[in-house]
Amino acid sequence: MESEDKYPLHTAAREGRVPVVEGLLKSDPKLSQRKDNDGRYPIHWAASSNNFEIVQLLANQRSFDADVQDGSGWSPLMISASVPESEAVLKLIISKDADTALHFVASKKNLDIARILIENGASTRVRDRRGQYPIHRAAAVGSVPMVTLLLKNRSPLNPTDNEGYTPLHHAIAEGHGDTAVALLKEGADFTLKNSAEELALDLAPDKEVRRYILQGAEREGIEMSG
Known part of the structure; x- marks a missing residue:
């Protein structure tokens, strides 16, 4: 449980909990720039769970970097490209100037x-x-x-x-x-x-x-x- 509490935005992004993500970003936008123990940012988890609303919330943050890599060198776009039925999320990430x-x-x-x-x-x-x-x-x-x-x-x-x-x-x-x-x-x-x-x-x-x-x-x- 401790690790979940440590990275609440990552957990909410992974589990597709839109209201929680909204609330956390409102109270502390810098949470979107934190890496977890897997070297991932919340956007990586949002891309892997293929949740359009959460990807959109994170992509609209001023500090958003569409090309940020996780600990294994994967960008959000690469993750999204490997997930089935991900066309909407892919297009959204591409629109943010991803390489x-x-x-x-x-x-x-x-x-x-x-x-x-x-x-x-x-x-x-x-x-x-x-x-x-x-x-x-x-x-x-x-x-x-x-x-x-x-x-x-x-x-x-x-x-x-x-x-x-x-x-x-x-x-x-x-x-x-x-x-x-x-x-x-x-x-x-x-x-x-x-x-x-x-x-x-x-x-x-x-x-x-x-x-x-x-x-x-x-x-x-x-x-x-x-």
Whole structure:
């Protein structure tokens, strides 16, 4: 019980108790800026419980930061994107200028949420700390539909990350032949080398993957070897 008393706003946000949240914010708005023992702010709990009214109350606080991370590095937007039926809450957080969660959503192959993010202004042309665009993540997990969606929405095709990897490098390194062929079909440059001077095809985990990609490219009229 002690820990509940220590973080009453966190508890109320987690349990969806709107009147309690209202009362606490009225009496002490600074409670919204407190971290609990999990390194979470009340907004993280509100996002995970998918309570629109509570998210709105917290988002309307003057000190609100849409990109604040919890102890595990999750922002409210990332949490909301991983909760079912969260479109209303997602849109609300995005409207508060949250940085795109598109990288995260691309790595989870969540097409529906990716579409919502893009429709609400999330850019496909933003790098993360590793120098990666969302398309790098989509390629690394082998999601052809996600790669296609990102390219349709102005994603670059051949960007290099901090290691010099293009999306094609990531797709081939992870053994995703279908994704590699899809990227090649779109015109991916297979002559680019990474920081270790490796071509994307050099990273194929085995002969089967390599052969699959070469044959797929050939069917598209692309000559990769030679």
